[in-house]
Amino acid sequence: MTEQVDKVVSNTVELMKKAIGHLESELVKIRAGKANPQMLEGLVVDYYGAPTPINQVANITVADARTITLQPWEKPMIAPIERALMQANLGVTPQNDGVVIRLFMPPLTEERRKELVKRVNGEGEQGKIAIRNIRRDMIEQIKKLQKDGLSEDAAKEAEGRIQGITDKNIALVEQHCKDKDKEIMTI
CATH class of the missing domain: 3.30.1360.40 (Gyrase A; domain 2)
Incomplete structure (x- = not known):
């Protein structure tokens, strides 16, 4: 049973890495006044x-x-x-x-910078939603394993691990957005 829990946790890590990778690729496409x-x-x-x-x-x-x-x-x-x-x-x-x-690349106006920051924050929110959806799906898998005989303590511990991974990735999304906001607002 523990190998199944470990598999769910490793799937969580992989899927969240993909969500962060997607966010990074979307943020790169938002130009910050520099040629890229x-x-x-x-x-x-x-x-x-x-x-x-x-x-x-x-x-x-x-x-x-x-x-x-x-x-x-x-x-x-x-x-x-x-x-x-x-x-x-x-x-x-x-x-x-x-x-x-x-x-x-024309220099960005203040208005355009604010629009881009809104877009960055929208992408960040989409990234957070994707991560939370992954968390929800993985916790559902843990609950199914619990119905199939996984102990309640092991299920709670696995959910805690998944929540920890989720928290780290949400913080990473916020950091990426903050960095991009700073890049956009720097004249």
Whole structure:
């Protein structure tokens, strides 16, 4: 029975790691006024009829603190890449010189910073919800094990371990959000 409890606890850790990883990837996409090539992750381009990740059709580099440069590997791909960038609604307009596409990150206004902080906090709340849902599901599994013969003390101890893992991960979500808020609000 204890190996089943250990399996539930290790599943809790794994699932919560994935939830934190998802939060981190979402927070990276929120631009903080600095050029970051990761904000283009998940962007797909129509590559001769097939949706293809942008990093597989162009070389993406950061020219300076406020400029991302995309150099397509094939010249005819400039227009589809530019179209994908416009549809992504990144808040920047691509500049195309026929060879490379440049994205100039404008400095953030105070109003825009506050909007981004709200978005960060929304992502943080979604992360906390995901972690709490994982906790709920895992505690239900412990209760099922208790019905199948797990002692009440062992069930309470397992629930305590799961709650401890949950508390650590919620604190991690809050720290990630606080760090991102600080990054956004720094001028």
